[in-house]
Amino acid sequence: MLEIKNLVSGYDGPDVLHGIDLEIAPGSLVAVIGANGAGKSTLLRTLSSLIRTRSGSISVDGKDLTNAGPSAIVANGMSHVPEGRQVFATMTVAENLDLGAYRSSRSVSAQRLEKVLEIFPALKERLNNVAGSLSGGQQQMLAIGRGLMAEPKYLLLDEPSLGLAPIVVQTIFDILPNLTKTGVGVLLIEQNGQIALSIADRAVLLERGSITLRGTGQELLKNPEVIERYLGVGNSIGADPEKQKVMSVRIRTALGSEETGIFAKINSGIA
Ligand SMILES: Nc1ncnc2c1ncn2[C@@H]1O[C@H](COP(=O)(O)OP(=O)(O)OP(=O)(O)O)[C@@H](O)[C@H]1O
Ligand SMILES: [Mg+2]
Numbered sequence: 460m461l462e463i464k465n466l467v468s469g470y471d472g473p474d475v476l477h478g479i480d481l482e483i484a485p486g487s488l489v490a491v492i493g494a495n496g497a498g499k500s501t502l503l504r505t506l507s508s509l510i511r512t513r514s515g516s517i518s519v520d521g522k523d524l525t526n527a528g529p530s531a532i533v534a535n536g537m538s539h540v541p542e543g544r545q546v547f548a549t550m551t552v553a554e555n556l557d558l559g560a561y562r563s564s565r566s567v568s569a570q571r572l573e574k575v576l577e578i579f580p581a582l583k584e585r586l587n588n589v590a591g592s593l594s595g596g597q598q599q600m601l602a603i604g605r606g607l608m609a610e611p612k613y614l615l616l617d618e619p620s621l622g623l624a625p626i627v628v629q630t631i632f633d634i635l636p637n638l639t640k641t642g643v644g645v646l647l648i649e650q651n652g653q654i655a656l657s658i659a660d661r662a663v664l665l666e667r668g669s670i671t672l673r674g675t676g677q678e679l680l681k682n683p684e685v686i687e688r689y690l691g692v693g694n695s696i697g698a699d700p701e702k703q704k705v706m707s708v709r710i711r712t713a714l715g716s717e718e719t720g721i722f723a724k725i726n727s728g729i730a
Contacts, residue, residue: 460484461506461537461613461644465515468505474513475501477668483613483644488635490676492652492689493665499648500542502665503615506646507539508532519613534562536612540619544602548591552582555590555601559608568608575604578634596627603631613644620649632658653690656680664689 461483469475475498483489493499504510506517508529516525519535527535538559546555556575560568576583579600585593590601599619606614620628632654639645639660649655656662659676664685672679679685 460520461646462518463506463515464517466502466505466517467513467515468501468510469513470501470510475668476505478515479665479668479670481646481663481670483646485612485644486639486642487660488639488645488647488658488676490647490649490652490655490659490662491665492649492655492662492679492685494689495650497665498668499650499665500617501668503539503541503617503646503648506532506615507537509539530562533609533611537615538606538609538611538613539615540602540606540617542617542621544595544598546590546593546598546601546605549589551587551589552593552601553586556582556605556608559605560610562609571608571610575607578607578637579604594627596623596630599623599627599631603634607638611643613646614638615646615648617648618650619647620654628654652679652685656685656690 463479463481466476466479467474479502481489481491491499491502501510505512508524508527508531512525516523518524519537522535524532524535524537532539547558550558553572556572557568560571563571576586581597582600582604585597590598593601603614603616603619606616619631623631635645635647635658647655647659652662656676656679659679662674662676662679663670664672664679672682672685674682680690
Protein backbone atom coordinates (compact mmCIF):
# COMPACT_ATOMS: atom_id res chain seq x y z
CA MET A 460 0.00 0.00 0.00
CA LEU A 461 1.17 3.51 -0.84
CA GLU A 462 -0.02 5.59 2.09
CA ILE A 463 -0.10 9.37 2.10
CA LYS A 464 -1.06 10.91 5.42
CA ASN A 465 -1.89 14.54 6.10
CA LEU A 466 0.71 15.63 3.55
CA VAL A 467 1.72 19.30 3.49
CA SER A 468 4.26 20.70 1.01
CA GLY A 469 5.05 23.69 -1.16
CA TYR A 470 7.81 25.61 -2.88
CA ASP A 471 9.53 28.73 -1.50
CA GLY A 472 6.28 30.41 -0.50
CA PRO A 473 3.16 29.24 1.31
CA ASP A 474 1.92 25.66 1.46
CA VAL A 475 0.52 24.33 -1.81
CA LEU A 476 -0.80 21.02 -0.47
CA HIS A 477 -2.85 21.35 2.71
CA GLY A 478 -3.02 17.91 4.31
CA ILE A 479 -3.58 15.23 1.67
CA ASP A 480 -4.77 11.78 2.77
CA LEU A 481 -4.70 9.13 0.06
CA GLU A 482 -4.09 5.39 -0.25
CA ILE A 483 -3.19 3.42 -3.35
CA ALA A 484 -3.55 -0.34 -3.02
CA PRO A 485 -1.40 -2.70 -5.10
CA GLY A 486 -3.13 -3.44 -8.40
CA SER A 487 -5.51 -0.50 -8.15
CA LEU A 488 -5.79 2.66 -10.18
CA VAL A 489 -6.41 5.90 -8.32
CA ALA A 490 -7.09 9.04 -10.31
CA VAL A 491 -6.51 12.59 -9.10
CA ILE A 492 -8.40 15.17 -11.09
CA GLY A 493 -8.49 18.93 -10.68
CA ALA A 494 -8.09 22.24 -12.47
CA ASN A 495 -4.71 23.58 -13.44
CA GLY A 496 -2.79 24.94 -10.50
CA ALA A 497 -4.71 22.70 -8.05
CA GLY A 498 -1.48 21.02 -6.92
CA LYS A 499 -1.61 17.73 -8.83
CA SER A 500 1.99 17.82 -10.06
CA THR A 501 3.09 19.14 -6.68
CA LEU A 502 1.60 16.01 -5.11
CA LEU A 503 3.64 13.75 -7.39
CA ARG A 504 6.80 15.83 -6.88
CA THR A 505 6.35 15.53 -3.13
CA LEU A 506 5.81 11.77 -3.34
CA SER A 507 8.98 11.33 -5.36
CA SER A 508 10.98 13.56 -2.99
CA LEU A 509 11.67 16.23 -5.62
CA ILE A 510 10.25 18.74 -3.16
CA ARG A 511 10.22 18.45 0.62
CA THR A 512 7.35 17.25 2.75
CA ARG A 513 6.70 19.91 5.38
CA SER A 514 4.50 17.71 7.51
CA GLY A 515 2.64 14.44 7.23
CA SER A 516 4.05 11.21 5.85
CA ILE A 517 4.55 8.99 2.81
CA SER A 518 5.05 5.25 3.15
CA VAL A 519 5.26 2.25 0.84
CA ASP A 520 4.28 -1.16 2.21
CA GLY A 521 4.79 0.11 5.74
CA LYS A 522 8.19 1.70 5.13
CA ASP A 523 8.39 5.41 5.85
CA LEU A 524 9.77 7.27 2.81
CA THR A 525 9.00 10.85 3.82
CA ASN A 526 11.82 13.03 2.42
CA ALA A 527 13.81 9.88 1.63
CA GLY A 528 15.32 11.44 -1.53
CA PRO A 529 14.57 10.60 -5.17
CA SER A 530 16.82 7.56 -5.53
CA ALA A 531 15.52 5.93 -2.33
CA ILE A 532 12.00 6.50 -3.63
CA VAL A 533 12.79 4.62 -6.86
CA ALA A 534 14.65 1.90 -4.96
CA ASN A 535 11.57 1.39 -2.77
CA GLY A 536 9.18 0.93 -5.64
CA MET A 537 7.85 4.28 -6.83
CA SER A 538 8.38 5.51 -10.38
CA HIS A 539 7.35 9.03 -11.39
CA VAL A 540 6.60 9.81 -15.04
CA PRO A 541 6.64 13.60 -15.03
CA GLU A 542 4.42 16.05 -16.87
CA GLY A 543 5.53 16.84 -20.41
CA ARG A 544 7.34 13.59 -21.33
CA GLN A 545 10.87 14.47 -20.40
CA VAL A 546 12.75 12.07 -22.62
CA PHE A 547 16.37 12.67 -23.60
CA ALA A 548 15.92 13.78 -27.19
CA THR A 549 19.45 13.14 -28.44
CA MET A 550 19.70 9.68 -26.88
CA THR A 551 18.27 6.58 -28.51
CA VAL A 552 15.10 4.86 -27.35
CA ALA A 553 17.20 1.98 -25.99
CA GLU A 554 19.45 4.37 -24.06
CA ASN A 555 16.46 6.22 -22.61
CA LEU A 556 14.91 2.94 -21.44
CA ASP A 557 18.20 1.77 -20.02
CA LEU A 558 18.35 4.88 -17.82
CA GLY A 559 15.17 3.71 -16.09
CA ALA A 560 16.95 0.55 -14.96
CA TYR A 561 20.24 2.13 -14.00
CA ARG A 562 20.20 0.43 -10.63
CA SER A 563 19.92 -3.07 -12.11
CA SER A 564 22.30 -5.62 -13.56
CA ARG A 565 22.52 -6.14 -17.34
CA SER A 566 20.51 -9.36 -17.28
CA VAL A 567 17.72 -7.93 -15.11
CA SER A 568 17.60 -4.85 -17.29
CA ALA A 569 17.36 -7.01 -20.45
CA GLN A 570 14.42 -8.93 -18.96
CA ARG A 571 12.63 -5.75 -18.07
CA LEU A 572 13.29 -4.31 -21.51
CA GLU A 573 11.59 -7.31 -23.04
CA LYS A 574 8.49 -6.78 -20.85
CA VAL A 575 8.32 -3.07 -21.64
CA LEU A 576 8.62 -3.74 -25.38
CA GLU A 577 5.75 -6.22 -25.09
CA ILE A 578 3.61 -3.46 -23.61
CA PHE A 579 4.77 -0.90 -26.20
CA PRO A 580 5.63 -2.75 -29.42
CA ALA A 581 5.95 0.60 -31.23
CA LEU A 582 9.16 1.20 -29.28
CA LYS A 583 10.65 -2.13 -30.34
CA GLU A 584 10.94 -1.07 -33.95
CA ARG A 585 12.58 2.20 -32.92
CA LEU A 586 15.12 1.11 -30.32
CA ASN A 587 18.02 2.67 -32.23
CA ASN A 588 16.23 5.88 -33.22
CA VAL A 589 16.92 9.01 -31.22
CA ALA A 590 14.02 9.86 -28.91
CA GLY A 591 13.67 13.32 -30.47
CA SER A 592 12.58 11.74 -33.74
CA LEU A 593 9.56 10.01 -32.15
CA SER A 594 5.98 11.28 -32.31
CA GLY A 595 4.42 12.77 -29.16
CA GLY A 596 2.59 9.52 -28.44
CA GLN A 597 5.69 7.42 -28.87
CA GLN A 598 7.60 9.79 -26.59
CA GLN A 599 4.89 9.36 -23.94
CA MET A 600 5.17 5.58 -24.32
CA LEU A 601 8.92 5.93 -23.93
CA ALA A 602 8.51 8.05 -20.80
CA ILE A 603 6.14 5.47 -19.27
CA GLY A 604 8.37 2.63 -20.49
CA ARG A 605 11.36 4.24 -18.78
CA GLY A 606 9.33 4.47 -15.57
CA LEU A 607 8.47 0.78 -15.86
CA MET A 608 12.12 -0.20 -16.35
CA ALA A 609 12.58 0.36 -12.61
CA GLU A 610 9.89 -2.32 -12.10
CA PRO A 611 7.88 -0.12 -9.75
CA LYS A 612 5.24 -1.30 -7.32
CA TYR A 613 3.59 2.09 -7.76
CA LEU A 614 3.60 4.14 -10.94
CA LEU A 615 2.93 7.88 -10.69
CA LEU A 616 1.69 9.32 -13.99
CA ASP A 617 1.39 13.07 -14.53
CA GLU A 618 -1.08 13.94 -17.31
CA PRO A 619 -0.01 11.30 -19.82
CA SER A 620 -2.69 12.41 -22.31
CA LEU A 621 -1.63 16.02 -22.58
CA GLY A 622 -1.10 17.25 -26.14
CA LEU A 623 -1.73 13.86 -27.73
CA ALA A 624 -4.10 12.91 -30.54
CA PRO A 625 -7.26 11.10 -29.33
CA ILE A 626 -6.36 7.76 -30.83
CA VAL A 627 -2.97 7.89 -29.12
CA VAL A 628 -4.56 8.84 -25.79
CA GLN A 629 -6.69 5.72 -26.07
CA THR A 630 -3.61 3.56 -26.72
CA ILE A 631 -1.87 4.96 -23.65
CA PHE A 632 -4.91 4.52 -21.40
CA ASP A 633 -5.56 1.02 -22.71
CA ILE A 634 -2.33 -0.26 -21.20
CA LEU A 635 -3.16 0.92 -17.67
CA PRO A 636 -5.66 -1.84 -16.77
CA ASN A 637 -3.11 -4.39 -18.03
CA LEU A 638 -0.53 -2.91 -15.70
CA THR A 639 -2.77 -2.96 -12.65
CA LYS A 640 -3.60 -6.62 -13.40
CA THR A 641 0.07 -7.39 -12.83
CA GLY A 642 -0.22 -5.87 -9.34
CA VAL A 643 1.20 -2.40 -10.03
CA GLY A 644 -0.64 0.40 -8.24
CA VAL A 645 -1.17 3.44 -10.47
CA LEU A 646 -1.66 7.02 -9.33
CA LEU A 647 -2.95 8.83 -12.40
CA ILE A 648 -3.10 12.61 -12.54
CA GLU A 649 -5.33 14.22 -15.14
CA GLN A 650 -6.59 17.76 -15.45
CA ASN A 651 -9.72 16.79 -17.30
CA GLY A 652 -10.69 13.47 -15.91
CA GLN A 653 -13.31 11.91 -18.12
CA ILE A 654 -11.19 9.06 -19.44
CA ALA A 655 -9.23 8.82 -16.19
CA LEU A 656 -12.40 8.44 -14.12
CA SER A 657 -13.82 5.87 -16.51
CA ILE A 658 -10.93 3.49 -15.75
CA ALA A 659 -10.20 4.46 -12.13
CA ASP A 660 -11.05 2.23 -9.18
CA ARG A 661 -10.98 5.20 -6.84
CA ALA A 662 -10.70 8.89 -7.55
CA VAL A 663 -10.34 12.20 -5.78
CA LEU A 664 -10.93 15.78 -6.75
CA LEU A 665 -8.12 18.13 -5.78
CA GLU A 666 -9.02 21.79 -5.37
CA ARG A 667 -6.51 24.42 -4.28
CA GLY A 668 -4.33 21.85 -2.58
CA SER A 669 -7.08 19.98 -0.72
CA ILE A 670 -9.11 16.90 -1.55
CA THR A 671 -12.71 18.02 -1.75
CA LEU A 672 -14.40 14.87 -3.12
CA ARG A 673 -13.67 11.16 -3.06
CA GLY A 674 -15.32 8.08 -4.45
CA THR A 675 -15.07 5.37 -7.03
CA GLY A 676 -14.25 6.53 -10.56
CA GLN A 677 -17.87 5.88 -11.53
CA GLU A 678 -19.21 7.87 -8.57
CA LEU A 679 -17.18 10.92 -9.52
CA LEU A 680 -18.15 10.49 -13.17
CA LYS A 681 -21.79 10.75 -12.15
CA ASN A 682 -21.33 13.52 -9.59
CA PRO A 683 -23.12 16.65 -10.91
CA GLU A 684 -20.53 18.95 -9.33
CA VAL A 685 -17.67 17.11 -11.01
CA ILE A 686 -19.52 17.03 -14.32
CA GLU A 687 -20.22 20.73 -14.24
CA ARG A 688 -16.83 21.88 -13.08
CA TYR A 689 -14.38 19.35 -14.50
CA LEU A 690 -16.00 17.19 -17.13
CA GLY A 691 -18.45 19.55 -18.75
CA VAL A 692 -17.42 20.30 -22.28
CA GLY A 693 -16.67 24.00 -22.47
CA ASN A 694 -18.06 24.45 -18.99
CA SER A 695 -15.13 24.27 -16.67
CA ILE A 696 -14.65 26.79 -13.91
CA GLY A 697 -11.09 27.49 -12.94
CA ALA A 698 -9.37 25.52 -15.66
CA ASP A 699 -7.20 27.11 -18.31
CA PRO A 700 -9.65 27.67 -21.20
CA GLU A 701 -7.14 26.80 -23.93
CA LYS A 702 -6.10 23.55 -22.27
CA GLN A 703 -9.76 22.82 -21.58
CA LYS A 704 -10.73 23.31 -25.22
CA VAL A 705 -8.02 20.92 -26.40
CA MET A 706 -9.00 18.34 -23.78
CA SER A 707 -12.70 18.60 -24.59
CA VAL A 708 -12.23 17.94 -28.28
CA ARG A 709 -9.84 15.13 -27.54
CA ILE A 710 -12.10 13.46 -25.01
CA ARG A 711 -15.17 13.67 -27.22
CA THR A 712 -13.30 12.05 -30.05
CA ALA A 713 -11.56 9.51 -27.85
CA LEU A 714 -14.82 8.43 -26.29
CA GLY A 715 -16.15 8.06 -29.84
CA SER A 716 -17.92 4.84 -30.68
CA GLU A 717 -16.95 2.37 -27.98
CA GLU A 718 -17.35 4.62 -24.98
CA THR A 719 -20.47 6.51 -26.00
CA GLY A 720 -22.19 4.71 -23.14
CA ILE A 721 -20.24 6.67 -20.56
CA PHE A 722 -20.63 9.92 -22.42
CA ALA A 723 -24.36 9.38 -22.81
CA LYS A 724 -24.65 8.56 -19.11
CA ILE A 725 -22.91 11.78 -18.17
CA ASN A 726 -25.13 13.83 -20.43
CA SER A 727 -28.27 12.24 -19.07
CA GLY A 728 -26.88 12.90 -15.59
CA ILE A 729 -26.85 16.60 -16.33
CA ALA A 730 -30.41 16.49 -17.64
N1 LIG B 1 8.40 25.28 -9.32
C1 LIG B 1 7.49 25.98 -8.66
N2 LIG B 1 7.82 27.02 -7.86
C2 LIG B 1 6.90 27.73 -7.18
N3 LIG B 1 5.56 27.50 -7.26
C3 LIG B 1 5.16 26.50 -8.06
C4 LIG B 1 6.09 25.70 -8.80
N4 LIG B 1 5.39 24.76 -9.51
C5 LIG B 1 4.09 24.98 -9.21
N5 LIG B 1 3.95 26.01 -8.35
C6 LIG B 1 2.67 26.53 -7.80
O1 LIG B 1 2.03 25.49 -7.08
C7 LIG B 1 0.65 25.47 -7.33
C8 LIG B 1 0.24 24.10 -7.82
O2 LIG B 1 0.87 23.85 -9.08
P1 LIG B 1 0.90 22.43 -9.76
O3 LIG B 1 1.89 22.49 -10.86
O4 LIG B 1 1.07 21.39 -8.73
O5 LIG B 1 -0.58 22.34 -10.34
P2 LIG B 1 -1.25 21.25 -11.28
O6 LIG B 1 -2.51 20.85 -10.60
O7 LIG B 1 -0.28 20.19 -11.63
O8 LIG B 1 -1.63 22.10 -12.57
P3 LIG B 1 -1.57 21.74 -14.17
O9 LIG B 1 -2.88 21.09 -14.48
O10 LIG B 1 -1.45 23.07 -14.81
O11 LIG B 1 -0.39 20.85 -14.42
C9 LIG B 1 0.37 26.60 -8.30
O12 LIG B 1 -0.08 27.72 -7.58
C10 LIG B 1 1.72 26.86 -8.93
O13 LIG B 1 1.83 28.21 -9.30
MG1 LIG C 1 0.60 19.59 -13.36
